[in-house]
Every structure is written in structure tokens, then in C-alpha cells.
Amino acid sequence: MAENGRVGYRDIADELRQRIDSGELAPGSRVPGENELITRFGVAQATARRALDELKNEGLIVARRGAGTFVREFKPIRRTSPDRLRNWSSGLSIWKADVGTRQRTENITVDVETPPDPIAKALDLDDGARVVVRRRRYLVDGKPVQLATSFYPLALVAGSAITEINTGAGGTYARLTELGHEPTRFLEELRTRMPRESERDALELAQGTPVILIARTAFTSDNRPVEVNEMTLDSAAYVVAYNFTSSG
């Protein structure tokens, strides 16, 4: 309880948070609603709401209007890099994760554009050079989990299937290889923040869910960047894993 003897929204949030952490309120189960909190703690509606709002922003609960408020579940899928090491140590993972069946890709668009500055810089392009931009959205079990935008220097890929919706067997990397630009080295940079409104909509994100931004740059063996892929991941849907060694 607060110092002045009055119950504040933090006190209510603390109690509920503790009951969720302890497992008393299990994932998927119903959380006491506004009305119950109002009568039990003797506070105004706005105060009860504030408490629930706090937990929503912490990603612990989700509200469904007309139905109630529920403890959130975390059932991520695993994304492993390098991909060939996917099964290297799956038995010793810290977090449980599905393999992610029933995947689907949609909304593939292909455009030719002038890239934003950071992309042009990462691709080491001259001023005004243009790029092929491929945009898509990944869904697992019908739920969108990732947005991806790939950039290729137009000078490198013009006329190839990379400029088509359907890139053919092996995808864009197979086409790059045929063109003499096989990607062999990769740099992935990650950061995390709260989503913009457009991202919240496109990924159907609940309140309190950050996004993971991954910028992958692919290099040829002679160190030329040939692709930048910017991904936006629903953080409630992914565990990202990397394998590497200490030796050269």
C-alpha cells in the first residue's frame, strides 16, 4: 500500500503482477476485471484501469473488449543463424520454442526505387543509384509474425528473376549466385523498440509488445555487399539464435 494509506494503481498492479509471476494466474486465464478491482480495492474506475494498463504495457496481459482481460501466453518460434546449424544444439536451449510449421508468405511486391540513405551506404552505392525492393510478410498459423524488405542494387540484378514476383527455385540467393554475386558472408544487426502504429497494425501486435529489427547485409567472397534485408519481427513470436566459434 502507498505511504499515505491509500491504495494506488501501482499497488494493484504489483499484486496482480505477483500473482501472474507466481503462476497463480496461469497463462490464458482470466484476470480480475475493472469492476472487481473497484469493489475489492475501493478505488475509482480510472485507478483500476490504470493498473490494468500498466500490465498491458508490460506485455503481461491482454484485454478483449466485452470478454475480459487475460494472462498472456508466450509461444515463440525459433530463427537460427547460420541456418545450416539449426539442429546443432537444439536440446540445450534456454527457452522452449516451436519449429514453426504452417508458414506462409504473402504480399510480395517488387519495385525499383531510390533507397534511403542508410541502405545506400550499406550497399556502398553511388548517389542516385537505384535498387530493386522486395517487400513481403510472413505468417505462421495465419498470424503475421514478420515483415521483410530486401534491397538489391539495380545494376547487379536488372533483367534477372530477382525483379520478378517469383524468383524461381532457390530464391534470390540462387539467382545472385548465377549472376556471379554469390553471398557468402553475412552481417546481422539487431535492435529493439516499441512498434510504430503501422507495424502494430501489420503484425497485429498486442499492447506492450516490442518489435525486433534485424538488418542483414549479405557480402560476396570479395566483400561486395549485394543485399540488405530489413526485417521487423513480432517479439512475442520469435526467439533468435546464433551459433559461432571462437577460432577463425
Next chain:
Amino acid sequence: MAENGRVGYRDIADELRQRIDSGELAPGSRVPGENELITRFGVAQATARRALDELKNEGLIVARRGAGTFVREFKPIRRTSPDRLRNWSSGLSIWKADVGTRQRTENITVDVETPPDPIAKALDLDDGARVVVRRRRYLVDGKPVQLATSFYPLALVAGSAITEINTGAGGTYARLTELGHEPTRFLEELRTRMPRESERDALELAQGTPVILIARTAFTSDNRPVEVNEMTLDSAAYVVAYNFTSSG
């Protein structure tokens, strides 16, 4: 404006968000305060607050009581894995980042404990086996940016400097190597979520700042796990980078 012709908190938030995104309100600059929003939009204080609250939760602004509300800045440091490839392609990064000078470590504690289940599993330990636990906090320019907890099987490291506060030259990995348990392969698993209250306090996180959780497992060349290091990063302070190749 909302359909009913009344200005809602979303409308106010949208306008401010747009002015921030466009750069009109630059990082560090002052955002219109509650009073200004109340008079300009003709709403109640609670509505103006709700709009600002929204942007706080999106990590776009920070409020300083008594002073005002300000557009947030993002000045991350870079964490690269494998570490030996730190300078491999720094010139072609997507996001600007500092190298992170003036680092400091504090709060090192060393204990012997029975590990939580996921740790015991990741270290492939028998039931009831105990571990050495090293906890610490990293600061950059006086601001805490990372919490870290490392676990070592007690059976492997008992009697070595790994059980001391000061691990000596080369740190724990040098000691593990001397003991015949040199770590050569690493698995890093990442996820992201909103911080618990204890994490908000320990990392001095502003509202709307997620944390990055990294669980690193270190293996010897004969594939025995010898360390699990659980890290909690301030997402506003870090860009995490990984280098890898497609070949074996």
C-alpha cells in the same frame, strides 16, 4: 479527428508522433506540455495526459517532472559477435553506434547455488547439482546498460579463481582453459520483452523501453556446455551485431 467530431487522445498522439517522425520536433527538444495541449485542443487534462502517455509507451518521449517532456534520443553502443570480427565491416553498418568508451563493471557477487531448471538443462547437469553464480552490472558513462549472470558447474570450477571476485588475467575463459574446459563454440539466444520492475530500476529504464535478453551457452570442442551467461540489455543502449558465413 475522430468520427464524432471530438478530438481524442489518439488524434493528439498522432499529430505529435508525426511531428517527431518528420524531424520538426528534433531529438532532445521540448514537446508541447499538458497545459498547452489542453488549451490547443480543448480537452480535459486526462485526455492530454493519455496522449503523452501513449508516446511514452512507444519510447518516443520522456517526461521530467517539473521540467517538461522531451523527444527521446537513441545513441546506442555496438556489441559484436564473434568479438574478433568487431571491425570486419564497421563502415557498412545500418545504424550508427558508438564504440562505448568509459565502461565500468560493478556489483560483482559470487555465490554457490542450485540453478533454476532451464539453466540446469542447458548445462546438462544432474538433479541437485550446484553451480557457481557470478552476477554483475555494466555501466557506460555512469549509466547502467547491462545486467549479467553467469553460471558454471561447481564440479568443473571448484577451487579455481572463477569462485573468486577477481578472476585474474584473461577472466573466466582463461581459467576454464587452464582447467581443460576451453570454450570454443557459442550459442546465443535472444528474445525481447518489456522489463520487469526490478529490471527497470536496475537499468534506470525510461517508460517504453524494452530489454533484450541474451542467453549465451559456451561449449568445449567436445561439445560439453561449461557456461551459461544470461544478459539483460537496455535496448536503448545497444545494437547487437553478428557475423557469419554460409560455408562450413
Next chain:
DNA sequence: CAGTGGTCTAGACCACGAT
């Protein structure tokens, strides 16, 4: 249509920073 969450007004008081 009853119950639940979502938005808003109007007004009060408190805590802290800058001046």
C-alpha cells in the same frame, strides 16, 4: 441485454525542477 473494456470531462491535490 447484461457485463466488460474504452474514452472522456471536471476538478482536486501532490511532488519535483527551475528561477
Next chain:
DNA sequence: TCGTGGTCTAGACCACTGT
């Protein structure tokens, strides 16, 4: 001391879900 953000009450109305 004044202005700013932070918390709270009391009451109203709306929107959606489930029965």
C-alpha cells in the same frame, strides 16, 4: 513560488462480446 508532470475521485457515455 510557479509551472510542470503524476495520481486520484466521481460520474458519464460508448463499443463490443457473449448469452
